[in-house]
Amino acid sequence: MIDDVRTGRLKAPEESALSVIACHREGNDSLLPLRVAAVELLNVLRPTIAVSVFVAFAAHAMHEFPFCLGPLQAGYARYLEWFVQEVRRYYPFFPAVAARVRETFEWQGLRFERGRRVILDLFGTDHDPAVWSDPEAFRPERFGDQKVTPFNFIPQGGGDVRAHHRCPGEGVAVAVMKVSVNFLVRLRYQVPSQDLRIDFQRLPAIPRSGFVIADVTPS
Numbered sequence: 001m002i003d004d005v006r007t008g009r010l011k012a013p014e015e016s017a018l019s020v021i022a023c024h025r026e027g028n029d030s031l032l033p034l035r036v037a038a039v040e041l042l043n044v045l046r047p048t049i050a051v052s053v054f055v056a057f058a059a060h061a062m063h064e065f066p067f068c069l070g071p072l073q074a075g076y077a078r079y080l081e082w083f084v085q086e087v088r089r090y091y092p093f094f095p096a097v098a099a100r101v102r103e104t105f106e107w108q109g110l111r112f113e114r115g116r117r118v119i120l121d122l123f124g125t126d127h128d129p130a131v132w133s134d135p136e137a138f139r140p141e142r143f144g145d146q147k148v149t150p151f152n153f154i155p156q157g158g159g160d161v162r163a164h165h166r167c168p169g170e171g172v173a174v175a176v177m178k179v180s181v182n183f184l185v186r187l188r189y190q191v192p193s194q195d196l197r198i199d200f201q202r203l204p205a206i207p208r209s210g211f212v213i214a215d216v217t218p219s
């Protein structure tokens with residue numbers, strides 16, 4: 001597709017990621033090598049499509065916790081923010097990230113030897129009872145008084161995004177989720193009988209049946 005845009009066989013809107021990446025010129029005015037441009041396009045597409053998992057979880061939460069529907073339908077922006085953040089905290093999307101220790105260090109009495117592989121438990125951190133009261137409850141309002149730091153709320157990786165490898169797409173994910181939830185709350189639909197249990201053995205751990213809706217009409 002990058003090649004097709006460059007040769008004019010495919011027309012892409014000027015502001016689309018496909019067009020921006022295909023036509024991007026480096027400092028020396030050269031186009032990106034074809035393979036590099038294709039990888040860059042996938043780097044935008046893949047995680048954006050992955051947000052659909054959070055959208056399925058948001059629909060799941062709207063179904064399982066119907067007390068959220070009133071404030072969402074009323075269009076309270078603050079509640080929408082809390083709801084989306086609680087979906088990212090509560091549901092098990094990205095379980096852990098892995099790394100290798102660069103310099104030996106000690107932390108809370110534990111020694112981390114240089115070269116050792118370590119994993120950071122994202123889901124566990126977002127459910128840590130030392131930080132989150134009643135962590136297994138779905139409670140969007142908790143974000144009204146919870147002190148959120150770069151280390152205690154880490155559904156897309158931890159630390160400072162400007163200095164470390166924390167996901168730089170959090171703002172994009174949250175924005176796409178908000179648009180999607182606003183869209184869903186304006187629909188009427190049925191949720192046919194299905195298996196909505198979350199399959200923790202799967203990555204990502206989506207509901208076993210996905211989230212199937214039927215008889216969809218605008219409300």
Ligand code: HEM
Pocket residue numbers: 043044047048050051052053054093094097155156157158164165166167168169170172173
């Ligand atoms: C479904 C939502 C998403 C989830 C669950 C997610 C999760 C993650 C995780 C766990 C990491 C690794 C963090 C680490 O190594 O400490 C990461 C890195 C990254 N994410 Fe996301 N992400 C999502 C959406 C996005 C979006 C929408 C974009 C951009 C359009 C994006 C771009 C990136 C990039 C470029 C990195 C690499 C950062 C680096 O290594 O410095 N992600 N993401």
